Amino acid sequence: MSETVVEARDVTIRYTSKNNSSVLAVDGLNLSIERGEFVTIVGSSGCGKTSFLYAIDGLLPIHGGEIRVHGGLVNGPGRDRAVVFQEFALLPWRSVLDNIAFGLEIRKVGKAERHAKARELVDLVGLNGFEDRFPHELSGGMRQRVGIARALAIEPDILLMDEPFGALDAQTRESMQEELLQIWQKTGKTVVFVTHDIDEAIYLADRVVVMRARPGRIREILPVDLPRPRTIDVKADPRFVRMRQHLWHLLHDNEPTLAAVQAS
Ligand SMILES: Nc1ncnc2c1ncn2[C@@H]1O[C@H](COP(=O)(O)OP(=O)(O)O)[C@@H](O)[C@H]1O
Ligand SMILES: [Mg+2]
Secondary structure: OOOEEEEEEEEEEEEEOOOOOEEEEEEEEEEEEEOOOEEEEEOOOOOOHHHHHHHHHOOOOOOEEEEEEOOEEOOOOOOOEEEEOOOOOOOOOOOHHHHHOHHHHHOOOOHHHHHHHHHHHHHHOOOOOOOOOOHHHOOHHHHHHHHHHHHHHOOOOEEEEEOOOOOOOHHHHHHHHHHHHHHHHHHOOEEEEEEOOHHHHHHHOOEEEEEEOOOOEEEEEEEOOOOOOOOHHHHHOHHHHHHHHHHHHHHHOOOOOHHHHHHO
16 A cells, blocks of 8 residues: 655745845645655756755755655654755765765764665665775766765665756766666665656656746646666657657746746
């Protein structure tokens, strides 16, 4: 039976600047996510994707509505959630192993235990042999493997990923997408993955949440009925092509013209 793990109801997020002008970053957003689901959130820059993701983590307060995780109201970060950031956010003076173990260290897990856990994850994300390297010695793809392993180390139920492959070249990005699906299938985590790449959004997801900007709202939720496990070849499937076209129009049509903006 399905079980709701994230429940967002009528969520509003606002930024207020010093001169008291305010931006409505997210407005009346409703979304339920089931255990083990892979949900992607796609939308143009500034439509509130990062704000919503950080609000699920509890890093960012909300100004209206509520977010529940496992039934409890979110009021700060917790061990059941972990974020993977776009910019990797690794500690440059720490080795791969100690970066992965960092979240456990701040939770006062002893050295032997945290290194054992970190070694397990090195294996899962394919970084064997690189345990003692430092971030500057790694490629972008490898750095993000460390980012993913570090998030998984605290054994969260929910992985919150903010354009984690945005800084990678196209080829590395595709292989990281395949690997992420394998990791997801092995670990059974619930994943909320933000991207502005339509192909990535469809390829990974059980459902694609399409957002629109100003104010940030959900425009449509698209179920992706492509079989799993998926390989990159699925991108040639006619159903994939149709969904890509549909999303492209959702994101590009109806953009207000300059004249309409000036008239409003
Ligand atoms: N710290 C901030 N201060 C003021 N406005 C912000 C801040 N962070 C984000 N915003 C605004 O909130 C809106 C949503 O931003 P964000 O969640 O970063 O969108 P996305 O991740 O989809 O690009 C944008 O209009 C952005 O300019
Ligand atoms: Mg963002």
